[in-house]
Amino acid sequence: MKHEVREEVGGFVVAFEGDVDLQTSPDARKVLLECVGRGKSVVVDLSGIGYIDSSGVASLVESFQTARKGGQNLVLASVSDGALRVLKLARLNKVFTICDSVEDGLAAIG
């Protein structure tokens, strides 16, 4: 799994590429918590994700709650059907703001 972080006016955009699984989710978690820890809102671009497992989703949940605690936001963008099924399983589609694109995500956190 690769990741790229870029800073936009409204906050950080974190783009992941590859699979987020038991091996790679600790790195994804670290990146997300670091971005949240810098006090800005975050758009997580999932367009390059092939597969995300429960440990990856757990990292998203933890980062989202940490962001909320700090008065920030964290939204998901370009969520694949497979990832959406995993989110829906634990009703997390009702928890996260899910945007069609990064641009929509930036508008949502702005």
Added chain:
Amino acid sequence: MNKHANNVIEVEDLVTHYGDREILKGVTLDVHDGEIMVIMGGSGSGKSTLLRHLMALETKTSGTMRILGQDIDNLTQRDFFDLRKKIGVAFQGGALFSSMTVGENVMLPLYEHTDLDQMTMEIMIRMKLEVVELGGFEDLKPSELSGGMIKRAAFARAIVMDPKILFCDEPSAGLDPVVASALDDLILLLRDAMQMSIVVVTHELESAFKIADRITVLDKGHILMVGTVDEVKNSTNERVYNLLNRVPEDENMDMDEYLQRLTGVEVKEETIL
């Protein structure tokens, strides 16, 4: 090589014994990726034995087995360990540790197989408990749960690692029809949402017909047929018909074998009057 690219399990000519007794007598079976395969059969048909072999918990006499493309006879210990991480098992009685809470039971595979952060593991188990509708029950002990809840907790533990294959041994056994039906719905949900391949051993016809993509009918260690629900329901095979309609078998009793089994005394054919 897999015979078919989308097979997650391939069993060929599996023969097993308990002592001198032959249990499985040349079983050949495929399970496709993303399907629910129900293994049905009466008591003593060999279905639970077959399941234990698929879970690599037993030693076979002969035959080959490939799980997720790997020949289980030629695995290093490391490969075997990695393979087991991709397999979840919901045991018949739940097999929860009574001294541990529900949450600790569900977390056990994560402790055993991963180095994930504690918070990640806690969120994962709570998500899985939500999936099986046991959200908020993580601090209870198994003794404080109903039979249906114990089965659900066992399912949460079985799926906590997002397995590719899930084995379920008699998931509806001992449950009332409403709770059993809800468990069937859960199995269907896991197939659809997590794309799992699921092997279910059951003798509950209603449950089998509700969840199965295909059914394997076992009888006395042989496969009688493999087919869709409709194919099994419409089978003209007498033994399949008897099993579906719960007709007692009109066996051709082998008197010599029966008496030997009762007495332990073997009588040679030439001495029989």
